[in-house]
Amino acid sequence: MATYAYRCPDCGTFDETRPMGEAPERVACPRCAASSPRQWTAPLLAQMDPALRSALAREEKSKDAPEVVTRASGTTRR
Numbered sequence: 001m002a003t004y005a006y007r008c009p010d011c012g013t014f015d016e017t018r019p020m021g022e023a024p025e026r027v028a029c030p031r032c033a034a035s036s037p038r039q040w041t042a043p044l045l046a047q048m049d050p051a052l053r054s055a056l057a058r059e060e061k062s063k064d065a066p067e068v069v070t071r072a073s074g075t076t077r078r
Helices: 050-064
Strands: 002-008 012-018 026-028 035-039
Antiparallel strands (some): 002 035
């Protein structure tokens, strides 16, 4: 599901959650039922949890250049 922004001429902006790619150009405002056009906004990537963003970046990097380990993590060298 994706979140799409719309702007009512009387009430202001509001969000609609719909399946990706199925957002209509206009929807009825939930407050006044006025026809409201879709607003094009940047994705909310900045709101992602930093730890998750870091883990996803490491996963992406490892697809092309995996890290080589010589021992299991948490063990000490003898």
